[in-house]
Amino acid sequence: MTLLDFLPSLQHAATTRIDPTVWPLTARVDDLGRLTVGDVPLTDLADQYGTPSYVLDxxxxxxxxxxxxxxxxxxxxxxxxxxxxxxxxxxxxxxxxxxxxxxxxxxxxxxxxxxxxxxxxxxxxxxxxxxxxxxxxxxxxxxxxxxxxxxxxxxxxxxxxxxxxxxxxxxxxxxxxxxxxxxxxxxxxxxxxxxxxxxxxxxxxxxxxxxxxxxxxxxxxxxxxxxxxxxxxxxxxxxxxxxxxxxxxxxxxxxxxxxxxxxxxxxxxxxxxxxxxxxxxxxxxxxxxxxxxxxxxxxxxxxxxxxxSGHAGVTLYRVVAVKTQPGGRTFVAVDGGLSDHPRTQLYGAKYTVALANRHPIGATQTVTVAGRHCESGDEIARDVDLPTDTHPGDLLAVACTGAYHHSMASNYNMVVRPPVIGVHHGNATEIIRRETVEDLLARDVAWQKRHRSFDALLHGE
Known part of the structure; x- marks a missing residue:
């Protein structure tokens, strides 16, 4: 017996979260309400590789x-x-x-x-x-x-x-x-x-x-x-x-x-x-x-x-802040944005977003998932439904990001680009590692002449 057997209502919630016409072929919801791709819980990938991360089935x-x-x-x-x-x-x-x-x-x-x-x-x-x-x-x-x-x-x-x-x-x-x-x-x-x-x-x-x-x-x-x-x-x-x-x-x-x-x-x-x-x-x-x-x-x-490639990809984000403007929209702000998800701003593309770390029990509300960049148009998805109790620390998954996301990613605001993680039969493989601040500065001639690590700079060394 599983949690879904004891609480049948959760089975409906799980089913509606992973429309097979949108999510990767191997996308599932496990007993804990976590989204999985390639038999790997997305929470495990976020813990191991950080967020944002591109996941590829x-x-x-x-x-x-x-x-x-x-x-x-x-x-x-x-x-x-x-x-x-x-x-x-x-x-x-x-x-x-x-x-x-x-x-x-x-x-x-x-x-x-x-x-x-x-x-x-x-x-x-x-x-x-x-x-x-x-x-x-x-x-x-x-x-x-x-x-x-x-x-x-x-x-x-x-x-x-x-x-x-x-x-x-x-x-x-x-x-x-x-x-x-x-x-x-x-x-x-x-x-x-x-x-x-x-x-x-x-x-x-x-x-x-x-x-x-x-x-x-x-x-x-x-x-x-x-x-x-x-x-x-x-x-x-x-x-x-x-x-x-x-x-x-x-x-x-x-x-x-x-x-x-x-x-x-x-x-x-x-x-x-x-x-x-x-x-x-x-x-x-x-x-x-x-x-x-x-x-x-x-x-x-x-x-x-x-x-x-499109359906094979999912992007993971960690919720950083949630705020509702008086008489306006509720914004769920995440730790990525137009530098790793450019198509919403470029083409007005619309995406599917789901809570990835737990069962979305209870009521939902219509929100805008906003990015971290200094642009008013930095939105990942507008008018999507997420649980009313969505809070900082939650993990969000954005479907159908295998095409024109990694390939169009930028360093706007000097933000590092995410890793690409391949998943297959329960195994995860780092295809592209996460970019570092040192990577960003490596081509700078002045940086090369007086190179110190980012950690050294932070600590005044």
Missing amino acids: EKDFRRRIRDYRALVPHAEIVYAGKSLLTPTIASWAAEEQVGIDVCSEGELAAALQGGFDPSRIVLHGNAKPPSLLRQATAARVGRIVIDSPIEIAFLACETPRPQPVLIRVTPDIDIHGHAAVTTGVTDQKFGFALANGQAEQAVVRILKQPQLILAGVHCHLGSQIADPELYGEAICRLIAFMADIRSRHGLTLNELNLGGGHAIAYRSGDPTLHLAELSATITDTLEQACIAERFPKPRIVIEPGRAI
Whole structure:
């Protein structure tokens, strides 16, 4: 018998705290009311590694990749590393036999250190410096996505051997009202527009460079897309473009990369992109478009990032203060904020928050979970329900923080960045250690010349 058997009402409380569409696959509530992930109580992680801390469910991360491979079997899966990347995480993706896309020297190094075959690496970026292109070609990455005219010249000069490339095309599909961010329209910084022949002009320039092998076309429509028909529309437009290239230049492109941007749920009831529906849309639309253009079916590539790493992550915070303003909101202030949780302020993103250290018995109230930084907009979540007896020392868990949190973390107010803790089958592993004040000052030339430890400074030594 357990406490839940003696007090059945707690079973309902436990169930409502961990909506499986939001929390990691292994998230549970134990008999003491503690949230657990990967069979590890989050309170134990907070005690051992401190707060804030990023917690990453390895089983969830790997399972999402396997779901893609099972449910979208006719597409090659390339993990979008910008969502979350360390050498360890890269090794998980490599072991699951998917590709990876990177967009900086650091991401390239992490992918290679994680054991990725360079031929399975795709290099992205709208303003790649020559040094990055030089490193990518030296590493022999499988694809470089050309995003601007100057990159054609840079690559033609830098690559010591034939280099396969994709051209990023903007198909002018406006997804406002369907998604959080739109990148597939003409008036933005990415890619070559189909309008006015810009994309074709780029193709002509590439074909004049013998060291560049044009393998196919790439597009990215935006983020948090839940409607698979938008990808179907992109397929129709891009197959027509590829057919035009064959007709005008005698080149049959054999790769169509549809990018990522697949929607996931941050809160209960949020719209998501269903993989079976995406797969059916890709299969049916590709068949129809290729028949209509008499074009051979290209290899389809998709690049999920958030949809693989997002749900795997949970961020832990310790409550520092609780206060209610007269006639206003109740603020639950925690020991982190926009430096480790930037998306609320950047995008107005909304998150699920739960008490992690005990059963939330009794009434709840609507609160704003506020951060520690000197910014009025430093909020982790607004209008979320927490117990009325929430107090300093309580542990809060924020769901769905595996994507674009560690990767976008900053040192605003010179606050150190949290560790990343991997959990799997009851074991916890420190993937990234917590940053220290010494780390923050290590690049300061004056600090290097008269280096003393932070503890020594505090004690006047």
